[in-house]
Amino acid sequence: MSAKNPPLSSEAYRQMLVKDGERRFREWHGDFLRHQQAFRASLAAQRDRYIPSETYRQMLVRDGERRFREWHQNYLNYQKQYLTELAASRRS
Known part of the structure; x- marks a missing residue:
């Protein structure tokens, strides 16, 4: 490694991976919640279209x-x- 980028300890690398995993999960979960909300709204709209x-x-x-x-x-x-x-x- 060069002097500008000293080698990472395994603990520092593990923490970076954990932070990256948490960020990816937040992104995915945010997308999932938006999709779920849109899906539930479409179900509510369809419910109004059906007549007994x-x-x-x-x-x-x-x-x-x-x-x-x-x-x-x-x-x-x-x-x-x-x-x-x-x-x-x-x-x-």
Whole structure:
């Protein structure tokens, strides 16, 4: 070794390794905690998107009833228009 860098004792080297290991652990653990926090936040956001099955079934029933009313009203309007045109064509 040169005079600028005297050899390290085994104890000094061990302490350097311990400090480096602690630094690496803090970095890794900080990354892990950030990832864990993001993951838990995404789970909480997903929980709000799910609807209980009975509530979902009721929503589907209401939607089906609304669609049927729309279709039935259109059908009745078409039938009325057809009967009006049929009566007009018989009068002519």
